Amino acid sequence: MYLPSLAQLALGSRLKSLSDHFYGAVDEVYRTCGAGVESRWFPVLRFLWEHGETTVSDVATAIGQTHSAVSQLADKLVDAGLVERRKDAQDGRRSLLALTAKGRQALSALGPIWVAVRRGIMQSLGEDGLKTLLAALSATEQALQERPVVEAMLAEHAALTSATLEVVPYEPALKEHFYRLNAQWLERHFRIEDIDRVLLGDPERYVLAPGGAIFFARLAGEVIGTCALLQESPGVYELSKMGVDETFRGMGAGRSLLAAAIAEFHRREGRELFLESNSRLKTALRMYEQAGFVMQPAVRSGSHYERADVYMVYQPAKGQARSAATRA
Known part of the structure; x- marks a missing residue:
């Protein structure tokens, strides 16, 4: 039910x-x-x-x-x-x-x-x-x-709206949120594909062990968003599994997660960062473009996702990469 x-x-x-x-x-x-x-x-x-x-x-x-x-x-x-x-x-x-x-x-x-x-x-x-x-x-x-x-609810609301959003790295206790947050948007807009189910079900094996990273956005102890940086090959990374709880949209969680992933890419001195998405996700695509991702003329060759009809590659403006590396 x-x-x-x-x-x-x-x-x-x-x-x-x-x-x-x-x-x-x-x-x-x-x-x-x-x-x-x-x-x-x-x-x-x-x-x-x-x-x-x-x-x-x-x-x-x-x-x-x-x-x-x-x-x-x-x-x-x-x-x-x-x-x-x-x-x-x-x-x-x-x-x-x-x-x-x-x-x-x-x-x-x-x-x-x-x-x-x-x-x-x-x-x-x-x-x-x-x-x-x-x-x-x-x-x-x-x-x-x-x-x-009512007093308890309003007090909790005041605490949430005044809290500072923080981005934290993966830890085992947060594993369930990686699946939950991604399953939420996948089921709403598309469906959970087999590759999603495998990766989301065991992120330590399929994201962290091959050299990737996972980040979570947390607000007053509430985990409201997540994203992953997958290492495809040495120096080549994919921004993936970005999901924000829809009831917390507009609070900057997506942008903070994206910034953390890009900063980690620069910290590792990566040479290529790309993402795959879908043209229906207009808000997300605008956010990616503003962060420096550029739309490619065709879908990525060998894409693992049925839903992917957008391929974007990170091309930061001059000085942006140095600034990100400095922050990292």
């Missing part, structure tokens, strides 16, 4: 999907059993049944919903004849919610259905699974009360 692969980013969507599933299941049971209520009404009706007349604010606090949401739900319950609004005898400026006779009668007939719902959920999830779920929900609710999630 797709949503689980998004982990924290899809937490709200997954919880909503589960919520809708349980709401729908209980509503179907209510309809089948002839109960004139809806599952979304349950928290308010049950609270009023157990605590008597009370304010919208008290109900909202008790069930963890906003004042506006409870007020809107109360209007529906009033229209259904299950709840009524009364003036507070102690404070005429506010109203109280209370069950009507119809509401009390409807709830008093729901005992067998509620028991069936409890037992059915336990049978479906299993006793251990249900305990684990309820414990996790309680722990989550407690954690969100103690550490509001």
